[in-house]
Amino acid sequence: MAQSAENVQPTGIAGEMFALSLDEACLYYKNYLNNFQVDLPLAVNFISRVSGEPGASRSPVVRPILEQAVKSAVNLAPLDPDVLQIGLNSGLAPGAEVVLKIIQATHVEHETFKEMRKAPFKQFHADLRRACIAVLGKHPMAVRFADMLLSLDLFAGTPPCEPLSRFNCPKALRLIWDKRLFDHFATLGHDEAAWPLWERLKSQINEPIALARAAEMHRRAGQTEAAVALYERAFDLDPWQRPYALRAKALRHPFVLDAGLLTAKNVCVYLYSYNKATILGETLESLAATDIGPARIKVLLNGCTDDSAAVVAKARGLFPNNDFEIIELPVNIGAPAARNWLLSQPTTRECDYVAFLDDDIYLQPDWLSHMLTVAESDPKIGNVGCKVVFPGTYQLLQYLYRHVSFCTEEAIRASIPVPYMQYDIGLYDVIRETRVVMGCQHLLRVASLADAPWFDIRYSPSQIDDTDHDLQLCLAGWKVMYCGTVTCVHRQNSGTSLRSKLDIPAQGSIMGNDVKFHYKWLERMDEMRRLDSLSLNT
Known part of the structure; x- marks a missing residue:
């Protein structure tokens, strides 16, 4: 409740x-x-x-x-x-x-x-x-x-x-x-x-919300048929709730990943960081424990003045089978420009996909295989994101996916990224098309960058640039996919979510970016209105 x-x-x-x-x-x-x-x-x-x-x-x-x-x-x-x-x-x-x-x-x-x-x-x-x-x-x-x-x-x-x-x-x-x-x-x-x-x-329980939660209990107990039956019953009681139908379908037809794509496709893994030496080191340790095949890794230090350079240099030894490069910039150029700097590397054009990872996450061991499998299911998929949760014994959902929910001359906004106070029990372990996924862990098809080559530096130092980029892709005809079979644990210290720590100046920066976002897209308001959710009946 x-x-x-x-x-x-x-x-x-x-x-x-x-x-x-x-x-x-x-x-x-x-x-x-x-x-x-x-x-x-x-x-x-x-x-x-x-x-x-x-x-x-x-x-x-x-x-x-x-x-x-x-x-x-x-x-x-x-x-x-x-x-x-x-x-x-x-x-x-x-x-x-x-x-x-x-x-x-x-x-x-x-x-x-x-x-x-x-x-x-x-x-x-x-x-x-x-x-x-x-x-x-x-x-x-x-x-x-x-x-x-x-x-x-x-x-x-x-x-x-x-x-x-x-x-x-x-x-x-x-x-x-x-x-x-x-x-x-x-x-x-x-x-x-x-x-x-x-x-x-x-x-005595015939409430769809409770039935859906009971369904995941049965699923975790290995009782898949009972879980499907409970979800179908919940959906019959409340056919407005499409997540129940999607979850039942996913349980009937489990997602199968193609691990061979790790070697069949060329991938670059890009990270950028500013003065988070300890957390960055832990993120790189988490990355080293995952299966990324021969993917190339580049870490951009965004004007760091702490021990980040030494931490990353030490972490290089965790990746003996991967090309690992450190890029040090003398000043912090902000998140959008850091992304663009990495995308400007010659290796980007040599790759099929680029994975961006934030410096404060824990990764699922087989994350890249899952995301590549989704991306390769349709040549028009330009970006694949995942389920994002807060740390904890019981993990609160932090970010799932978004669409354009509000589009008038007064404001243009993407929908909220996650339901209020719901924990990760399995309901959103599905694959579905959307409009926006979170930028802390996502996989971009390099071919799609021809239509959206840059992250907009107007949103510096951070926030909304990843949302804006996904919408650029959608308006250019590319698909954005949510891969709920991958979970990213994000130790978020920014943004406006329930457990983020945000001071007043940072709130002002986000509000300013909201205004920039509105005026950037105002002239394409009719196109933006079409990027709603009900048009995505996959």
Whole structure:
């Protein structure tokens, strides 16, 4: 489960939905479901958007989409009074009235809770945890504080904390709470704790979100047929959710890589770095533990003033069978220019593919075979990216794929790259066409560079240049592919994701790049609008 309805982050999705017409907002919502499993911010913001349009809920076009959003919100936040009231008002939440009464009867310290709901989890996580634990210590039946504490644990990527074991759940809510616990463990992929709950609850669970998580539990247990059946059942219940259908198909027809491509194709592996000596060394150690065949390696040190040069020189010995070159620049020229410098090397034109790797990642041992197999499946594939996760015992999804979600004279934006607060349990282990993949690990076909030869230096020092380059490829007729059978662990310290560390000046730089992006593509707005998600029905 995600945060409570009041604790969602509304700026991106909400802002875009309310800037669109109702028809466009519906398309936005359907595009999201075409890419990702539904999450609470999406559902709540869509409900708010429809509610702000008089009579919209009675439209035969809007009504079925709205019902999907309401049912999803209730399933994701079954103990949130605001969400339950929406379900009750719409007639889509049987039994909600009884649950609401119990929640209200057990609620305490109303003003404290009201203030806590306003506090973002990212900035105030520790303070909110302490407050919830303190209240539960005094009031063991405080449902809303227990519910928030469980959500805080999910946000942190941990199993339910010990104080939650002392929560005295009202008997009439025991089934709902057990479902919350199952959802928590299954979302993390903590199968040992999830299985007993599933065995006890499975006859009473008919919610597509929970069924999809149970499907991956069965898949990890080697029960592929059961996993497919659960996904198909989930898709029957919610046919808007295309990821369920794609995952069922992938399980029925597993991806087969061609390891022979490592020697059949010429590949260059390019890295660039600025003052991350220790992390860069660890990334090179990770690369050395993977199978890259005879690929050539070039490391560009972008005006480094730390020990990066010595670290990379030492790492050269990890690659006895690969041509390994170090390029040292006297100043930091930024990420886009560093990419261009590497692409300008004579070896680029001698290769079939160029792989770009960030300096702060851990790689899957057979990553290059997977990406080459996808790239070689269609000569029009210009770029292949992968699934990107944060480090941790339970790995939070960081980046999957994007399309153009918003395109007006006021703003042009790519969609968000990942669903809110979903962990890597296997749902996105699929191969699919998209518009944008993350630049921390991707494979470019050299032939495609004839149509998009450079990364735009207007986006220096970093951010959006990789998004912009993928869109250049798409507009030139090339395909961008997501290879979900490859997982990249990215120790991201930039960007705007839930676990990134971003100071105010860096936020300003990204906002500035958003403006540059808009004005660069404004004259090609009609073409950009066509780069949506629903046109990708592969």
